[in-house]
Amino acid sequence: MKFAIMVSEGPYTHQATDSAYQFAKAAIAKGHEVTRVFFYHDGVNNGTRLTVPPQDDRHIVNRWSEIAAQHNIDLVICIAAAQRRGLLDENEAKRQGKDADNIAPGFRISGLGQLVEAGIQSDRLVVFGD
């Protein structure tokens, strides 16, 4: 079965992103496919590569990057939410005249249409938030 996930809460603030990750891992372990994780609202903060948690804590951002690389998951960050919160990829940084970008490997910035598409193309869309 194809699963899509939406995360609307940031890392290290609430359990939502941890729950979403554990769910994705379990779905893959059960032989399902996780096609896309859409990060919306504060969820976009899951995709900044500048995150440096203490060494004895889980690295939420890297964890997403790794599972995406291993299982071909499309990690999409909502562009409007991302711009408000200072999350930029190379193109957006250029377009906005900023001196750096900060998007983590495996993530890409796109629009809300990607969430709608994920809902249409997947068998289930599961939402995790606060």
Place this chain on the structure above:
Amino acid sequence: MLHIVNKSPFDTGSLASVLRVAKKDGGAVLLIEDGVYAAVKNGATEASLKSAGMPVYVLQPDADARGLQSRLMDGVNMVDYGGFVDLVAGHDNVQSWL
């Protein structure tokens, strides 16, 4: 429909809403994160869960993390994340009551 509740009944009215509007849709309730507090034995929401008329599932890792292993009411079904996935796959729709 699978109704997912992730908030304590003392924080929000999500669970009450689910029990009010979803009773007869043939679905199930899954309590995750702080939602698991609703299933504490002798707690304020035990009676309403018992009379919900729909199966109630509790995400075991979240109950365990809150020390509720042996403190949950009778009649709820414990699931791990794999069971969570099975519940989602087994229902046509999933609604997270955020």
